Amino acid sequence: MDMQPSPSPSGASRRDLLRGLAYGGLLLAVGLPLGRLAVAREDAPTVFAPDAFIRIASDGAATLIMPQVEMGQGIYTAMTMLIAEELDLPLAAVRLEAAPPSDALYGNPIFKVQATGGSTSVRAYWTPMRKAGAAARAMLVQAAAKRWQVDPAACETQDGIVRHAASGRSLPYGELAAAASHMTPPSDPPLKDPKTFRLLGKTQTRLDIEAKGNGTAKYGIDALPPGVKVATLSSCPVPGGKIRRVDDTQARAVAGVRQVVVLEDLVAVVGDHMWAAKKGLDKLVIEWDEGPNATLSTESLRAAMHEAAKRPGVPVKSEGADVRPGDAGVISASYELPFLAHAPMEPMNCTVHLRPGACEIWIGTQVMTMVQAKAAQAAGLKPDQITIHNHLLGGGFGRRLEVDMVDKAVRIAAHVDGPVKVVWTREEDIQKAMYRSTYGSWLSARLENGKPVAWRHTVVGPSVIARWLPPAFSGGVDIDAIDGAADQPYAVGGFHVDYVRHEPQGVPTCFWRGVGPNNNIFSVESFIDRLAREAKNDPLDFRRALLTANPRALQVLNTAAAHAGWGTPLAAKAGERVGRGICLQTVFGSFLSTIAEVAVGDDGTVRVRRLVTAVDCGMVVNPDGVISQIQGGLVFGLSAALHGRITFEKGRVQQSNFHDYRVVRIDEMPAVEVHLVPSTEAPGGIGEPGTTTVQPAVANAIYAATGVQLTRMPIDQTLLAKGGRT
Known part of the structure; x- marks a missing residue:
């Protein structure tokens, strides 16, 4: 059967139908997909709710309304630690509940929208979350002091209990919840002295470990509402x-295939399960109208960036x-990074049940309110008619922003009757x-007496910020694109940075883990080695x-150098050259230095033997969580350095799966040390x-080993074969 694209669901007939049958109302919060959930009940006890984040019931149950999402970064644990510390509650006493979509209540204090990304969660909520806990604790103490007719200053708290030592009296928080609801919240509650912390700064077992270990944790792809099709x-x-034309005759003959949906820009096969839908999709005969981007190539896209x-x-x-x-006397160089995919282990998915006047969505997303707004737009509904069930994310890396x-x-x-899971x-x-878009950096500097006295850096790339968060795009400058260029740590004399916005033709771009500093740290640190x-x-x-004027940066540099044994001889096997390379960075509000140790074969093969990273990220919430994040980031960055590249030919991406879009494999993994x-x-x-921090450290180590400075990523082994040239 030949099929033409169906009318858009936001067209007049569909929209009029939905509006005509619309009904109001929305069930907004869903418990987090972990073992310890806060479940709303009609017979729930009286709840003390001093703000948008904390709920303490008269039965003693304490709940954190979680504004950020968990995608492997440990934020469920860190945020719970912040609340539990100031509330004087054991970590195990706090349950979690997903925040509903609300920029007003749960907007990230940095972004002003409800988003998890940019390494901002702890930075953004370090003070607000602690103040929320401290205010709630103060109100509970006020309630106890009023009942006992004593000075609140004479009371103390521990493990969810208010005590008055002089009289020996004590009350659990649950018994004070109703009375505390009538107390006036303090406008600026005092926070604990870090010297008295019981939880913060001490390694805690992650709250999601058990559920992820036993398989009960629920990701977006696990959503199975009754009657769901795939x-x-x-x-x-x-x-x-x-789409120009689709012949779905063979697809409809596949067992388990229920329907084929053809829209203007895509075709979907709906089946009883994923295997039927996938087999049906493979049987489609699709004729495409490829449009104006059919001649795009990596070379043409790169040439356009150089022209820009x-x-x-x-x-x-x-x-x-x-x-x-x-x-x-001016030293100049340019550096480039390629297009990259995100390739999270959990592929993109979204489960939708669209009814007249309502739409229910199951997903793992970094941006709850943006999902709500987009679903409303696509369905022709109002945002308050959209119910969002947010789940754990099997990797975000910016893609789920x-x-x-x-x-x-x-x-x-x-076009589907009942819920459908799209995978x-x-x-x-x-x-x-x-x-992740291609980026380029053009740098120039002049040296006098062995030090730079003038520095110029031109950043060329797209503006994701202009599309994603327009208020942050001001005066033609993308604050992310120049991050790490406009604020690098070195004293270099005259300092000039400019930004050229260049959108690659036809290629949709978005944030990728490390965002703008990926380009700028690679270029700045590579150029520093050149100088x-x-x-x-x-x-x-x-x-x-x-x-000399940046002591925190100097300290992490010296710490990494000491642990890496900078300046000591490196062992080398026959037929290989060895070297160490440095990266120093002061982005995302943290100070890091990584030293890479590499061996380069005479045939150009690169083996990264060791990565040593020193980290000053300010006060640490969960030390083990910090170390895990650095380790994971090093692997992610090393994958990009060794293999990462999306290339285009005749408008098409040439990579398709992990066999040709490689990540670091176990036999390529170096020894890793992280020092806090x-x-x-x-x-x-x-x-x-x-x-x-990885790509420049590895590139500089290769420079030390071979004398070849790589100015593009990923590593080109042909340049490193003995006698190779840049």
Whole structure:
């Protein structure tokens, strides 16, 4: 059967139907998919709810309304620790409940929207969450003191109990919940002195370990509402292409296939289970209208970026003496990073049940309110008619900061009777996704007496911020794209940074773990090594001389160097060259230095033998969580350094799955050491810094081993074969 695209579900007839039968109302919160859930009941006891985050019932149950989402970064545990510390509750006494969609109540204090990303969770909530706990504790103490007719200052708390030592009286929080509800919240409750912390700064077992270990944890892809069918889809292999014609005769003959949905830009096969839907999709005969991007190639996209680099940029920072490429005595270099996919272990998925006047969604997302808004737009409903069930995320990496999958799933669901789970195959996810864009950096500097006296950095790349968070795109500057360029740690004399916005033709781009600093840390740290060698100086000593006014950066650099054995001889096997390389970075509010140790074979093969990272992320909430995040970030960044690349030919992405979009495999994994530097400063971010620190450290180690400075990623082994050239 030949089929033409069906009308959009947001078209007049469908929208009029939904509006005509619309009814109001929305059940907004869903318990987190862990073992310890807070479940709303009609017969629930009186609840003390001093703010949007804390609930203490008269039966003593304490609940944290969780504003951030868990995608492997340990934020469920860290946020619970913040509340439990200031409330004087045992960690095990706090249950979790997912926050409903609400920018007003649960907007990330940094973004002002309800989003988890940018290594901001602990940074954003370190003070607000502790103040919420401290305020609730103060109100409970007030309630007890009033009942006992004593001075609140004479009361103390421990393990969910208020005590009055002088009289020996005590009351559990649950018995005080009703009375505390009538107390006036303190406007600025005092926070604990860090010296008295019971939980913060001490390693705690993650709260999601048991459920993830025994398989009871629920991810978006696990959603199974009654009667659910499963769909998988295909979009045009060329970005922006449309469907011209579909022959679904063979697909409909596959056992278990229930229907084929053809829309303007995609076709979906709906079946009783994923296998039927996938087999049906394989049997479709699709004729595409590939549109204007059918000739795109990696070479043409790269050439366009180089052409854009010739345009004047928007000034970001301009101080002191300037320098231009081509001037006498000026050292110049350019650096590039490729398109990258996110490739989370849990592929994109979204389960939708669209009814007249209501839409229910099961998903794992980093952006609850954006999902709600996009679903409402696609269904022709109001946001308060959309119910969101958020789940654990099997990897986010920035991909689940987007809502394109929600739009597609809702439009498919508009043609399905009952709930439908839409699942992207790995190939569909990698080949037709949103990507970390190519970026370029053009740097120039002048040296005098072995030190830089003038520095210029031009960043060329797209603006994800302009689309994703327009208020943050000001004066033509993307604050993410220049992160790590406009605020690098070194004293380099005259300092000039500008930004050239360049959107790659036809290729949809989005955030990728490490965001803008991926490009800028790679380029700055690679260029610092280049300058050190031009100055005939050791890369470590060269950096030290530029950090006299930056003691935290200097400390992590020295800590990493000491643990890595900088300056000591490296063992080498016959037929290989060895070297160490440094990266120093001060992004995401944290200070990191990584030293990589590599061996490069005479044939150009690269073996990363060791990674040593020193971290000053300010006050640490859960030390084991910080170390785990750095370890995971190092693996993610090393995968990009060794293998990561999305390439285009005839408008199509050439990679399709983990066989040709590689991640680090177990036999490639180096020894990893992470050393935490004690600090009393406010917490910095930790989810992304590990990723951004790897590529420059490895590239500089290769430079030390071979004399070849790599200016593009991933590593090109042909340049490193003995006698190779840049």
